[in-house]
Amino acid sequence: MASMLALQRENPFTYTYRLAPAGKSFGGGAGALSWVVDSALVYQIFPDRFYRLNLENDVDAASLNDFYDGGGATLYEAWDAPPTIRGFKGGTLDGITAKLDYLSSIGVDVLYLCPVTQSAANHRYHPNDYFKVDDMLGGDDALKTLVDAAHDRGMRVVLDAVYNHTGRGFFAFQSLLENGEQSPYADWYFLGEETSKLTGEPKKVKPFPVRAYPDESAGEVANFRCWWNIPELPTLNFECEAVQEHLLAASEHFLQDTFKVDGYRLDYPIDIPRDFWAAFREACHATFRDTHPSKNEVPWLVGEVFGLCPDWLGKDGAFDGTMNYALGSNLLGLAIQPSADGLPEELEAIGGEYSIKPMGVEEFAVNVQSYMMAYDRAGVAGEESITTTAHFTNMNLLGSHDTPRVLTIADGDGEAVRLAMSLMFTFPGAPMVFSGDEVGVDGGRDPAMRKGFPWHAQETWDMQTLEHVRNLSALRKDVEALRRGGFQRIEVNGAKSAYAFMRMLDVDENGIVKADGSAVVVVNADGADACDVNVTLPEKCTAARGVDIRYGSETQAASIQGDDSKTVRIDRVAQRSIAVVTLK
Incomplete structure (x- = not known):
């Protein structure tokens, strides 16, 4: 890494990796996972903590709530009390269904649910039954209702699957x-x-x-x-054939007609033999194609694999993407600015697997270059490879149910959170937000980060961050290049705190980028001042005829300059913010 950093300082743009657009790397179209590539916002929900029906009427005290027809009842924690390791707050799948309008309003088009099957734990990562939806969450009927209602709104639903181990009640x-x-x-x-x-x-x-x-x-x-x-x-012992058969049947179960979910996130899969995951992928694809209306789609299979792990992706590796902590650590690293007292302990987000180290633009650029190259073993622009597609089907994230809240990782700095989110929504891959992060929920390590969503206290919501997420998801929906465009760092002059990249939609067989339809993103990581910058388009790029401002400050200005029409002038890029322009 040190030698690459030295080269970067000598000539930052000589060693610039180019990622081909999705249209190229998917062989002419986004193909069977186009619904993932085109997603604007993946939203993770911890069902017990999202919404309990009639919550607003009983939030101030624990209450008895029937959860099955036999008249049985359970005592829940007060919704606004600090969460505990063992306590339940009573969120349900019907509660999620009741809030789909809210989720639609912020641009969610994929729901990712933490486990929903029968379990003795509030998080349900201790599976006691792989085929039955937990009665406390509403049972099978509640999941079917939720999936149907989500599909009616154009949303997809991805479930968490835990196959390493069972609970003691299995x-x-x-x-x-x-x-x-x-x-x-x-x-x-x-x-x-x-x-x-x-x-x-x-x-x-x-x-x-x-x-x-x-x-x-x-x-x-x-x-x-x-x-x-x-x-x-x-x-579980995967040398036992009956174990594998049971789990493969469970994976098919929720993809079939009764539920028709759209994919799985696989909990810590690296301890399970690769041949099982190959069989899992084959079974999921076959079942999905049999039961879903569009025969040209496949389910999204995401592995919780840390670090840079291209060998786990594609047909040979079983998964379509990872929970992309590798990217998230760099996005937060650029956005966070340490105080004079140093960095908070929470920056060791979940230990060595996901730790955050504040960094400047140069180090960020090198890390992004290494990240991009790792997922393309071919390393050739426009050449189809199983890992090139992973850039567009990784689940990008900043935090999750396993990490301290993003706001806590950022030491309460909302601007840092919003800058990291801006980067996440404009990089290749499907951006994921853990429920509550969009309204400024805080909390440290488990169980503190698993608070109940503050429906009862909307006066506490961070409305600036909520609107920010809504605007970013709308931007991603509106600008095709931010979903399907390739990626290349481009030269930017005018501020040392600036970093710029291009999301290009079309690259011909000679490697010439078509300016029309491409997007340019400029990041100003400085916490003090706005900046004016000149961005130079790649040498192998057609001339730009004009520019449209798609995202930025109210006083943003942009124009095409230079005799060759390959310089984009962007004025007043706000501090700790981004500007996005599209080219004509």
Whole structure:
């Protein structure tokens, strides 16, 4: 990285990677995942914390709420109380359906739901039944109603799937507890392993009776393999064919006619053998094509894989995109400006897997170059490759249910959040916002970041950020180049704090960029001053005949200059903001 940074300082535009437009990298069209490429806003929802029907009437106190017809009831936490690890707040799928108008109003066109199947945990990452929607969320009928209502509004629905492990309430694990050595499911798990809390090393021990609830105060540990050594999460054995068959059937279940969901986000898939994911991809594609009206589409399959991981993507890697923390860390790194007291501890967002390091424009440029090149093994503009498409089908994000809130990561700096969002919406890939970030919800590590959405306290909403998200999603919908355009850094003069890139819609077989329809984005990372800049279009680019301002300050001005009509003058790019112009 240091040598590349040195080259960048010597001549910042000699080593500029060019990403081909989606129309090129998808072989002439965005193809089977065009609905992902063209998405304006993916919206992540933690169902228990989004909306409880009649919430406004009982938010100030925990209340009894029936959740099934038999008259049973559950005691929920007060909606506005600090969230706890074990507590439930009672959000439901019907609650999400009730708020679809709000979601439409901010431009959401893909809903990504944290797990909805039966579980003993409020987050439902401890699956007890892979086929049944949790009764507390409203059951199967509520999910079907939500998906149908979302589809009627032109929205897609993506579910979270957790296949590494089950909960202790899963039927196969319960059989082990009830039947011991005579259970027919003994090969579904790794029994007879005890992992030392001191060394992390496993050792062989007696497998029965299964210690599902070890007495930690007495020094006991589980005698079976569990994910991250958490006894609540017994690890599944993928060498067992029946395990794979069960999970493949579950993945097909929610894609079929009853529900017709549009894809999956796969929870931490790297511990599962690659051959399972190949079978998973094949099963999902076949089921989706059988049950969806458009036979030319496929489901969006997103893996929670950290770092730069092109080998996990495409036909050979099983997934269409990743939860793109690799990009998010750089977008936040450019946007955040450390105070005199240094950086908050929360910048270690979820540990080494996603940590934020403030950086200047030069370092940001180099990191973006490395990121872009990593996802195109061919590295040739216009050449179709399975990884080029990933730039357009990655799930770009700044925060999620696993990280502190973006506002907390930014140490309460709303301007930093809005700048990072501006970058995310204008880079290639599907931008994702975790519910509540658009209205300024804060919160540190788990469980603090999983607050109830503040429907009851709209006077606390950050209306500036809400309007910002609404404007950015509208911009992305209106400007095709921001969805399907290629990417190339371009030269910008006038301010050291400026960074500029081009999203080009058309590149011919000789590598000539067509200016018409392309977009130019200028970023002013300076926290103090607006700037006037001259942006130079690539050498291999047709002349621009004119320019339209699509996004910027009220006093923004832009014009085409130079004898060759390849200089774009943009005046008054606001501090810590962006300007977007389209070329004619």
